[in-house]
Amino acid sequence: MTTLNINEKEYQLDLKGHETLLEVLRDNLGLTGTKTACNEAECGACTVLVDNNSVLSCIILAKDVEGCSIETIEGLSHEEELHPIQQAFLDNGAVQCGFCAPGFILSTKALLDKNPEPNLEEIKKSLDGHICRCGGYLKIFDAVKDASKKLNNHDTKK
Amino acid sequence: MxxxxxxxxxxxxxxxxxxxxxxxxxxxxxxxxxxxxxxxxxxxxxxxxxxxxxxSLQKIPEIKGIQIKSDKIMIGAMTTLNNIAQDKNVEKHYPILRIVSENIASTQIRNMATIGGNVACRYAWTEFASCLIALEATLHFAEKKKLKEISAESFFKNNAKPEGLLTSISIPIKKDIIAIYKRVSKTPGVDLPMLTVCIKVSLKKNTLLDVRVVINDGASFSKRDVSIEKALEGSNLDENIEGKFLSNLNPETYKLDNEYKKELLRIHSKYAIQKLLVQINDNA
CATH class of the missing domain: 3.30.43 (Uridine Diphospho-n-acetylenolpyruvylglucosamine Reductase; domain 2)
Structure with missing residues (x-):
């Protein structure tokens, strides 16, 4: 049996070894927030966080991340309350068709965890693995800046 | 599936x-x-x-990470590109390794891809090749009963027959080294390189020593340009280094199939040598 730690919950799975993390998340566990698009590591729609680093679940074998902490878009919100990054994406109109959004949001989280106040260049660099076919990049960059403010305020309130 | x-x-x-x-x-x-x-x-x-x-080599901790061992920087084969880009020792001794890493693919890929995989796949355009040859790196392999070492320069040759498992890459730490890396791709975003130029010199009393110039044409393995190296070796900074470099560059020796690519090599070699001279000035 393979044990995967996803969104701080442990899942026991019977895996043969050739399953990608993307397939396991969507097909075995029903966590369909992680999207399948190009399937060849070009678009970033399948991005998840493994030990707080953004990676592409379509080219990771699920067995290779046994023992790591995996985070998907489902792990961000607390019940009905959205995560500040999700809220910032909505507030800034950064979500159009929404297909690329889970990936963008997780990469934003990885960025802001390491660098709470990134400049535009740093934002662009850390989102370079994502494609938005609606072309909403400028709104997305605005959303990341807003999310950075929201999170910093959130931290100071605490 | x-x-x-x-x-x-x-x-x-x-x-x-x-x-x-x-x-x-x-x-x-x-x-x-x-x-x-x-x-x-x-x-x-x-x-x-x-x-x-x-x-899968993911679960072998002994071939991950970066260490300083006496006069060498040892990079485990399973060290990811972003780990290299963010390492303090790399930044201190060879920031060029960070520059090479940061230019590869996208953030997610750099979080996964390892230097060992990048090197051992032996694609002609592999990004680390030029830089590792220029820095005189050694590749360490392990087999069931023996350990082997091969220089990066001999590894990236058509007749090399690599065997075993690449475990680490070591680069000698030397003082007064200046190295620059120039990369050209078709689009400014995530793209494979068409051309890379890497120049390394060690500067002693305003004289260029141990010069290595490594060029990758995107179609064949990275190789040293010996005629430029010879021309620059021992040159004084008062001389016309840029002129010497460019007059000894012969695009015909590379697999560049049209005039456009040859011109590209000339232009970017010029940028590369100018960048090196600026960096020498900045360090002075």
Missing amino acids: LLNPFNYHSPKTLKEACNLLDTLKNARILSGGTFLVNNLKSLKRRGLKTPDDII
């Missing part, structure tokens, strides 16, 4: 991995997976045979 079934092996130690590799001769080695897993998908799509055994 994205991949055809295979036997998945996940050794915990280097020894175990070498033994597995010895018994399973046709197994493919999985490091970061960014080349291999895509390659497996493509084989499946085209209805070609896929490997029966995959040996």
